[in-house]
Amino acid sequence: MSRSVPGSFAVAWLAPLIALLIAAVVGDILILSFGQSPGDVYRLLLEGTWGNAYGLGQVLYKATTLTFTGLAVALGLRAGLFNIGAEGQLAAGGFAAALAGLAVPATTPAFLAVPLCVVAAAMGGGIVGAVPGALKARFGASEVIVTIMLNFVVLALLNWLVAARLHVGESLHTPPINAGAVPRLADLAPAFHGSAANTTIVLAILTAAAVGWYLFRTRAGYDLRATGLQPDAAEYGGIRVGAVRFRALTLAGALAGLGGVNYVLGYKHYYEEGFASGSGFLGIAVALVGRNHPAGVPIAALLFATISQGGLAVNAIVPKQMVEVLTAVVIIAVAVTVPEVQRLAAAGRRVA
Amino acid sequence: MIILAFIVQTLRIATPYLLAASGGLLSERAGIIALTLEGWMLTSAFCAALGAHYAQSPWVGLLCGVAGGIVAAALHAVASIRYRANQVVVGIAINLLAIGTTRFFLRLAFDSSSNSPRVPGFDWFTSSGAGAGGVLDTLASLLNPLVVAGLLALPVVGWLLANLPLGLRIRAVGEKPEAAESLGVDPARVRWVAVLAAGALTSLGGVYLALDQHQFTDNMTAGRGFIALAAVIFGNWRPARVAIACVLFAAAETLQIQLQGLQLVPSQFVEMIPYLLTIVALAGIVGRAVPPAALGKPTA
Numbered sequence: 001m002s003r004s005v006p007g008s009f010a011v012a013w014l015a016p017l018i019a020l021l022i023a024a025v026v027g028d029i030l031i032l033s034f035g036q037s038p039g040d041v042y043r044l045l046l047e048g049t050w051g052n053a054y055g056l057g058q059v060l061y062k063a064t065t066l067t068f069t070g071l072a073v074a075l076g077l078r079a080g081l082f083n084i085g086a087e088g089q090l091a092a093g094g095f096a097a098a099l100a101g102l103a104v105p106a107t108t109p110a111f112l113a114v115p116l117c118v119v120a121a122a123m124g125g126g127i128v129g130a131v132p133g134a135l136k137a138r139f140g141a142s143e144v145i146v147t148i149m150l151n152f153v154v155l156a157l158l159n160w161l162v163a164a165r166l167h168v169g170e171s172l173h174t175p176p177i178n179a180g181a182v183p184r185l186a187d188l189a190p191a192f193h194g195s196a197a198n199t200t201i202v203l204a205i206l207t208a209a210a211v212g213w214y215l216f217r218t219r220a221g222y223d224l225r226a227t228g229l230q231p232d233a234a235e236y237g238g239i240r241v242g243a244v245r246f247r248a249l250t251l252a253g254a255l256a257g258l259g260g261v262n263y264v265l266g267y268k269h270y271y272e273e274g275f276a277s278g279s280g281f282l283g284i285a286v287a288l289v290g291r292n293h294p295a296g297v298p299i300a301a302l303l304f305a306t307i308s309q310g311g312l313a314v315n316a317i318v319p320k321q322m323v324e325v326l327t328a329v330v331i332i333a334v335a336v337t338v339p340e341v342q343r344l345a346a347a348g349r350r351v352a
Numbered sequence: 353m354i355i356l357a358f359i360v361q362t363l364r365i366a367t368p369y370l371l372a373a374s375g376g377l378l379s380e381r382a383g384i385i386a387l388t389l390e391g392w393m394l395t396s397a398f399c400a401a402l403g404a405h406y407a408q409s410p411w412v413g414l415l416c417g418v419a420g421g422i423v424a425a426a427l428h429a430v431a432s433i434r435y436r437a438n439q440v441v442v443g444i445a446i447n448l449l450a451i452g453t454t455r456f457f458l459r460l461a462f463d464s465s466s467n468s469p470r471v472p473g474f475d476w477f478t479s480s481g482a483g484a485g486g487v488l489d490t491l492a493s494l495l496n497p498l499v500v501a502g503l504l505a506l507p508v509v510g511w512l513l514a515n516l517p518l519g520l521r522i523r524a525v526g527e528k529p530e531a532a533e534s535l536g537v538d539p540a541r542v543r544w545v546a547v548l549a550a551g552a553l554t555s556l557g558g559v560y561l562a563l564d565q566h567q568f569t570d571n572m573t574a575g576r577g578f579i580a581l582a583a584v585i586f587g588n589w590r591p592a593r594v595a596i597a598c599v600l601f602a603a604a605e606t607l608q609i610q611l612q613g614l615q616l617v618p619s620q621f622v623e624m625i626p627y628l629l630t631i632v633a634l635a636g637i638v639g640r641a642v643p644p645a646a647l648g649k650p651t652a
Contacts, residue, residue, distance in 0.1 A: 034460060082440050131631075141634040142643070144440050145585060148387070149627035152575065160620035284444055319459040324452030331445035332427075335437035 015341045016289045016300075019333035026329045027322065034318045041314050048313020049306045055313065057185060057195025061262065062279075062305035063298070064197075065090070067204040068259030069283025070290055070297040071211050072125075072252040076143075077292045078215060079248035080228035085132060085147030086256040087280025088154035089125035093257025095158050096124025097264040098271035101177025113179035114265065118203070121261050122254040128154055129253015136249065137242035143249060151280070159273055166271075173272035182265045198266030205298065207258060212294035224248055256280060282308075285331045288338075353487065358606055360490050364564070366602035367502035368393065368557035368573075372580035373587075373594050374505035375554030380584060381513060382546035383526040383539075383646040387443030388428050389554050390577025391450035396421035396555030398454040401568035402461060404471035410563050413471065414498075417562065421555020422548055424450065429547040433540050436650035451571060458570065466570050473563035474498065498560040505553055506598075510591025522546050526644035529651045539651040554580075582630040588641045601626045 028038040049055045069086040076083030100120035104113050131150060135141040159172075166174045185197040215221040226234040227244045235241045263275050282304055289303065290296030304327065311323030372393055376386035396417040403409075403416025424446065431442040455465065462468050474496045513519035521542045524532035529539035557576070562568050579601055587594030608622035633641040 030456065084440070084444065135631070135635045139635045141631075141636070144385075144387075145581075145634055146631050148578065149582060149630050152578065152627045153624045153631075156620040156623045160618050163620075164618065278448075281444060281448065284441065288441060319456050319465075321452050321455035321459065325449060325456055326452075328445045328449035328452055332431055332437070332442055332449070335441040335445065336431050336435040339436050 011341060011345045012291050015337040016291070016334055018337045018341070019289070019330050022333040023326045023329045027326050030322050030325060031318055034322075036317050041318055044314050044317070045306075045310035049309050053189075053191035054193070054195045055309060057192040057197035058309045058312075059302065059305045060185070060201055061196040061198070061267070062308055063301040064201045064204045064262045064266075065259045065279045066282055066286050066301035066304055067208060067298045068262070069256050069280050070286030070301050071208060071283075071294065072129075072256035072259075073283045073287035074290065074292040074294070074297055075211060075215075075224075075255060076248060076252040077287060078228050079224045079245060080231060081136065081245060081248060081252075082144045083129070083132075083147055083249060083252045083256075084144055084284065085128060085150050085154075085253065085280070086259075086283040087276050087278070088147075088151040089128045089253040089256035090259045090276045090280045091158055092128045092154055092260075093121040093125035093254075094260025094264045094275055095161070095271045096257065097121040097180070097260050098174050098177055101180040101264070101269075102175065104179050106178040108179040110179070114182060117177070117180035117265055118258065118261055121257045121259075121264070123257070124260070125257015126250050126254035129256070130246070130250040133246040133249030133253075137246040143245075158271075162271065162273055168270075171272075172274070173268070173270045176269045177264070180265055181269050182261075184266070196267045198262065200262040200266040203258065203261065207255065208294045208298050211255070215294065220244075220247070256283065282327065285327060285334075288331060288334050356487065357490055358603075358610065360494060361609070362599065362603045362606045363494060363499060363503075365605050366599050367499050367560050368576050369580050369583055369598035369602060370502040370595065371498070371505050371557035371560065372554045372577055373583045373598050374509045374591075375550035375552075375557075376581050376584040377506070377587075377589065377591060377594055378509055378513075378522070378546050378553065379550035380589060380647060381526045381644055382522045382543045383529065383644055383649065383651075384428075384432060384543055384547050384550075385439040385443055385648050386550070386581055386584065387440060388424070388446045388577075389580050390573055390575065391443075391447035392421050392424045392428075392551050392554040393558035393561070393577050394447075394450040394454055394571070394573045395424040396558030397562040397572055398457065398468075398558075398568050400559040400562040401468045401471050402457075404473075404563060405462075405469060408472055410472050410474050413563055414556075414559050417559035418552050418555045421551045421558060423551075425547050425551020425554075428551075429544050433543050433547070433651070439648050447577075454568070455570060458568070468568040470566050471563070471568075473566050496560075496564075498556055498563070501556050502560070505556070506591045506595040509553070513591065518542075518545070523644075525651070526646055529646050529649075533651075543651065579626045582626040585641055585643075586626070586630050586633045588633070589644060597626075597629075 031038045031041045049059050069090055072086045073083050097117045097120050100117045132143045132146040135146050136143045168175050182199045186192040223239045223244050226239055227241050231241050264271055286297055286300045286304055290300035307323045307327060311320035372389045376389050379386045399420030400413040400417030404413025428442060428446055431437045432439045458464055513523060521537050525539040525542045532539055561572055583594050583597035583601060587597040604622055604625050608619055
């Protein structure tokens with residue numbers, strides 16, 4: 001499943017398109033069951049997201065986090081590994097960024113404080129990713145189960161740290177960081193006023209480009225892809241598969257951890273319990289629809305961010321939970337159609 | 353009396369774990385990854401509350417809950433057996449689908465975003481009021497068909513796997529589907545049977561939650577499906593050990609609840625126990641956990 005589709009670009013995108021059509025049909029049924037008109041709901045959804053600057057800003061904000069978690073899942077899948085731990089890695093990254101921001105004095109200049117917090121976020125996520133990486137490389141432990149179980153451990157640990165030591169008053173969040181905040185998009189373009197969109201989006205785009213360069217232009221990226229396609233052949237070809245897997249999961253964790261920058265440095269300026277709220281799991285959907293490609297991931301992130309924000313836009317006439325159902329339907333439909341499309345394409349080539 | 357109360361509470365907490373873990377064991381031994389236990393339980397808890405509410409009968413709730421669990425399992429089976437989709441992806445998606453669907457229909461059916469109205473449960477003796485707080489009352493809380501089912505589920509699944517022809521076929525398709533096929537067994541069909549049965553068993557855990565708490569609340573399974581999966585793995589896919597793992601995890605939780613006032617160990621650390629033990633077991637630091645050989649692999 002980590003393999004890119006042999007053959008054409010069209011085949012790669014056919015499955016996600018079919019999946020979206022299926023989701024649209026399910027959406028129609030849900031909307032009709034609530035006694036509303038699908039046309040009205042979808043129009044409202046588009047108006048509330050891409051139709052105004054605030055909605056667009058919220059979409060961009062959500063897409064930024066999803067780009068990081070999507071890259072974290074995609075990088076793992078390129079190495080043949082399923083990283084379900086983005087949720088915990090994202091939370092750990094945000095927590096580490098907040099700790100770094102709290103540790104530095106308030107007078108620290110931004111050109112020092114921001115990189116420090118960003119590196120802390122990557123390290124926080126990277127450490128959480130290194131655990132399944134080491135257990136996979138050393139013991140062959142299933143990274144699927146370890147990352148799932150580790151999510152619960154990491155979130156419980158962070159909850160305890162915040163509840164026992166770092167919270168402010170009756171809240172579940174840390175005090176605000178002293179330094180390291182990055183500007184909001186509203187500071188540059190006033191139309192975005194009120195939305196959470198911030199300059200972390202630039203980091204997201206640069207990170208996606210860096211992942212693309214790493215995967216397709218470096219020796220280490222070649223080893224990673226070779227391991228993902230055929231580990232036995234890679235091992236025979238002289239690649240140290242264990243080391244590659246450890247590196248891949250650590251890097252994946254660091255990518256998800258960077259997503260914490262968006263919330264902590266860009267939006268709230270503190271770490272809050274539960275801020276990840278499913279963005280890690282949505283990263284799986286993003287990687288899947290983005291076909292595990294660094295160029296596809298940001299596009300898929302925009303799609304899921306639109307669906308997510310759109311739920312809020314239509315909540316007045318249909319429950320916003322409709323979009324949670326649609327997201328799950330898209331994932332199942334992509335998972336089902338990808339092998340089918342590949343099988344049909346292969347059969348087509350044999351006939352031709 | 354304290355010890356009795358401890359044992360009774362442990363058994364009550366263990367009931368959904370035992371039921372879901374028996375389903376998880378069945379599914380995983382057939383080669384289908386049981387990441388969906390959480391979603392199956394949540395779906396069935398909602399369906400149980402729905403049925404119990406409209407019929408004002410816990411038995412109708414039970415039936416509806418099991419039906420819901422089987423439907424959710426069938427969706428999993430269609431995607432991962434018929435269409436050979438990646439079981440991990442489908443499993444996670446079904447969990448998300450269960451959360452979304454139950455929330456959507458909670459608003460549609462009960463116009464609430466948090467909980468259903470109060471529904472009847474299987475409390476025949478506890479509500480009588482006679483001798484409240486006594487030993488008999490504590491014991492009477494175990495007189496619930498689902499608690500009994502929980503105690504029987506893993507022994508029955510273990511017996512089925514060990515002694516029945518179907519059990520042998522399930523183990524065969526979970527270890528070496530090609531070998532099973534060469535002997536005339538249809539692996540896809542055996543997996544279908546195993547997954548639907550797993551859905552039915554797991555759904556009993558969800559029904560227990562809803563009827564025991566007399567309502568459905570949003571995301572009420574709260575990770576119990578993953579604790580059951582942890583028990584399956586920590587129990588090394590063997591029925592007796594899985595049962596011990598379920599009771600062990602439940603006992604740790606009970607201890608934490610009963611000692612809450614003393615503040616000995618933060619509750620978050622007790623929460624971590626099942627997950628940490630599972631990671632340790634997978635790493636093979638104490639007795640390596642060995643999954644079925646064909647777990648997660650589609651059949652030909």
